[in-house]
Amino acid sequence: xxxxxxxxxxxxxxxxxxxxxxxxxxxxxxxxxxxxxxxxxxxxxxxxxxxxxxxxxxxxxxxxxxxxxxxxxxxxxxxxxxxxxxxxxxxxxxxxxxxxxxxxxxxxxxxxxxxxxxxxxxxxxxxxxxxxxxxxxxxxxxxxxxxxxxxxxxxxxxxxxxxxxxxxxxxxxxxxxxxxxxxxxxxxxxxxxxxxxxxxxxxxxxxxxxxxxxxxxxxxxxxxxxxxxxxxxxxxxxxxxxxxxxxxxxxxxxxxxxxxx
Amino acid sequence: xxxxxxxxxxxxxxxxxxxxxxxxxxxxxxxxxxxxxxxxxxxxxxxxxxxxxxxxxxxxxxxxxxxxxxxxxxxxxxxxxxxxxxxxxxxxxxxxxxxxxxxxxxxxxxxxxxxxxxxxxxxxxxxxxxxxxxxxxxxxxxxxxxxxxxxxxxxxxxxxxxxxxxxxxxxxxxxxxxxxxxxxxxxxxxxxxxxxxxxxxxxxxxxxxxxxxxxxxxxxxxxxxxxxxxxxxxxxxxxxxxxxxxxxxxxxxxxxxx
Numbered sequence: 001x002x003x004x005x006x007x008x009x010x011x012x013x014x015x016x017x018x019x020x021x022x023x024x025x026x027x028x029x030x031x032x033x034x035x036x037x038x039x040x041x042x043x044x045x046x047x048x049x050x051x052x053x054x055x056x057x058x059x060x061x062x063x064x065x066x067x068x069x070x071x072x073x074x075x076x077x078x079x080x081x082x083x084x085x086x087x088x089x090x091x092x093x094x095x096x097x098x099x100x101x102x103x104x105x106x107x108x109x110x111x112x113x114x115x116x117x118x119x120x121x122x123x124x125x126x127x128x129x130x131x132x133x134x135x136x137x138x139x140x141x142x143x144x145x146x147x148x149x150x151x152x153x154x155x156x157x158x159x160x161x162x163x164x165x166x167x168x169x170x171x172x173x174x175x176x177x178x179x180x181x182x183x184x185x186x187x188x189x190x191x192x193x194x195x196x197x198x199x200x201x202x203x204x205x206x207x208x209x210x211x212x213x214x215x216x217x218x219x220x221x222x223x224x225x226x227x228x229x230x231x232x233x234x235x236x237x238x239x240x241x242x243x244x245x246x247x248x249x250x251x252x253x254x255x256x257x258x259x260x261x
Numbered sequence: 262x263x264x265x266x267x268x269x270x271x272x273x274x275x276x277x278x279x280x281x282x283x284x285x286x287x288x289x290x291x292x293x294x295x296x297x298x299x300x301x302x303x304x305x306x307x308x309x310x311x312x313x314x315x316x317x318x319x320x321x322x323x324x325x326x327x328x329x330x331x332x333x334x335x336x337x338x339x340x341x342x343x344x345x346x347x348x349x350x351x352x353x354x355x356x357x358x359x360x361x362x363x364x365x366x367x368x369x370x371x372x373x374x375x376x377x378x379x380x381x382x383x384x385x386x387x388x389x390x391x392x393x394x395x396x397x398x399x400x401x402x403x404x405x406x407x408x409x410x411x412x413x414x415x416x417x418x419x420x421x422x423x424x425x426x427x428x429x430x431x432x433x434x435x436x437x438x439x440x441x442x443x444x445x446x447x448x449x450x451x452x453x454x455x456x457x458x459x460x461x462x463x464x465x466x467x468x469x470x471x472x473x474x475x476x477x478x479x480x481x482x483x484x485x486x487x488x489x490x491x492x493x494x495x496x497x498x499x500x501x502x503x504x505x506x507x508x509x510x511x512x513x514x515x516x517x518x519x
Contacts, residue, residue: 148504210478210498214471217502224504240505245474247405247481248497249490 003034003059005101005157006082010064010074011092012040015049017202020128022053022060024095024200030102035060035090036078041068046092072177076169088157089178093202095124096155100198104157107194115162115189116182118152121199131203141193143186147224147239152182152191155199162189175212176219183227217243266294266358266414267341271328272308272349273301274463278383279349283311283318286347291358295341298349299331300324328465329434332426344415346435350459351411352381357455361414364449372419372446373439375409376455383461391458398450400443404481409439409448412456419446429483432469432476440484474500 007025011018025035037050037060047066054060063078079087086105090096100119108117118141123131139151146152166184169177185191221241228234268286272279286296296318298308305324312318321338325331336344343362347353357376364374375398378391396408403409413435423441430437442448460466465473478498485491 144506148506210475210500211471213500214474217500218471221502221504228506236509238507238509240507242501242503242505243470243474244499244501245478246499247478248499249404249485249494250497252493252495 002032003084004032004105005030005086005088006034006036006079006084006160007101008036008038008075008078008082008087008089009092010038010040010071010078011042011046011050012068012071012074013042013044013046014092015042015045017093018046018049020095021090021092022050024098025059025090026057027098028096028101029098030105032084033059033101034083036081037062037064038074038078039064039066040071040074041066069171070174072169072173073171075177076171079163079168082160085160086157087160087163088155091154091201093204094154095128095200095202097198097200100155101157103196103198104155104194107192108157108159111192113190114159114192116152116156116158116185117192117194118156119154119194119196119198121154121201122197124200124202126202126204128200128202130200133197134201137193137195141191143191146183146186147227150179150182150220152186154201156182158185159189173223174219175216176223179220180223180226183223184230187227187231217241263291263293264343264362265341266291266343266345267339267417268294268296269299269332269335269344269346270296270349271299271301271331271346272303273328273465274303276303276307276349278351278459279307279311281385282347282349282351282353283315285352285355287315288355289353289358290356291362294358295319296347297321297335297338299328299335301328301331302326327428327431329426329428329431332434333428336420336425339417339420342417344417344420345413346411348411348458350461350464352385352457352459353412354453354455354457357412358414360451360453360455361412364451365414365416368447368449370447371416371449372422373409373413373415373442374449374451375413376451376453378410378412378456378458379454380460381457383459385457387457388460390454391456395452398448400448403440403443404484407436407439407477409443409450410435411458413439415442416446422446430476430480432465432472433480436477437480437483440480441487444484444487474498 039047054062120137121134136151136153139149298320308320312320361374365371377394380388393406393408396406422445426434482496
């Protein structure tokens with residue numbers, strides 16, 4: 001059975017969360033998918049987990065040279081091998097809802113003019129418990145609004161032709177590769193919004209350091225500036241970056257003896 | 262005897278604003294100062310030419326990779342009663358030194374005095390009040406907001422007592438010093454804008470904002486440990502960011518002009 005959708009799952013030391021991510025693929029009610037499991041130089045046993053899934057189900061394809069090149073490189077390289085008519089990305093610590101693929105495919109088949117569609121998502125904590133619905137998708141999409149707000153968050157399904165036509169992920173970016181890709185897609189094709197929760201986005205306490213969070217802010221702004229140039233808007237418009245960084249002192253949590261009553 | 266102020270002047274790149282900075286120094290109503298120009302990753306020769314015009318100006322030989330390192334070295338050689346940093350891009354108001362010195366006389370126990378400031382562009386147009394400098398100072402409030410900059414006059418004894426400029430947080434050397442000073446000496450605020458900080462495309466606030474935020478946070482976290490607050494508090498850095506898209510406005514940017 002040829003895959004209709006290719007889902008890139010780059011992973012780097014996410015052994016704690018990878019089984020849940022891959023199980024959420026196995027639980028899809030649409031069977032025609034392939035998962036591009038790209039090992040981005042893991043050292044925590046993630047590689048063995050991925051190999052185990054690949055041995056059990058041929059829809060999991062094991063890719064990567066075992067070295068750490070960074071997420072954008074892993075996305076670009078794995079999606080270059082995609083065989084499906086559509087592509088998507090599942091972060092290795094996140095999960096898809098069981099109807100994610102069928103719902104997005106139905107939505108896009110009914111709208112052949114769309115190059116990409118995106119859905120709603122919920123945020124979950126490290127244990128997988130829901131923290132609440134995401135907020136980005138509340139902002140209405142337009143190619144112009146995308147310059148200031150990244151609302152086309154998870155889950156995205158992209159027509160492979162549209163993806164390849166813009167050259168795909170930029171492997172040279174260090175951060176903000178998703179935002180950069182969406183900006184470029186929004187300049188060449190129509191983007192649709194399916195208001196259904198199809199993705200569980202994990203918020204991790206150890207997610208990223210302050211340095212990488214700040215680099216991400218800078219990279220996102222640079223991606224928007226490049227888009228402004230590409231669109232010929234820089235003659236009449238200026239983009240600026242607003243920033244507020246706050247030092248916070250949080251009282252430490254002191255465990256109290258539980259009242260036995 | 263009149264107090265002598267050692268003025269450290271970090272100079273970066275082409276130094277297009279240095280002549281104006283030094284003019285604002287020469288225009289001080291308080292004349293007893295010595296200036297030490299610090300070349301930061303730039304050509305020394307123009308600095309020597311500037312220094313040759315005034316016997317009170319000297320150049321710290323050898324170019325330095327970062328301002329923090331140069332400030333530390335310069336701080337070890339100081340001979341004045343007070344220390345002050347004037348960035349080679351910025352300007353002092355004519356009575357800046359006089360007003361800050363008056364604060365030391367009026368408030369015994371002061372180890373450092375600081376003023377408000379305004380932001381100016383390359384053409385010396387005032388862009389607005391400096392952020393944070395109107396917030397009330399206390400040693401605790403300084404942990405959260407850097408309100409004591411960029412113009413500080415530090416007594417030499419206080420500088421030594423606090424350990425001087427350190428190279429541990431190169432992108433936040435001034436904040437780090439103020440935090441340590443606030444743990445040792447009294448700090449007095451002069452509620453007047455005595456300093457003009459220049460904002461331009463090559464200023465560190467523009468080119469190294471991310472490094473500055475991270476360095477300030479690390480200096481804050483160090484201060485929390487030094488003060489023993491880490492027994493009861495966890496440190497965190499909250500970052501909000503947003504993009505703003507504006508139409509370019511001809512005719513000087515006056516809103517409402519057709």
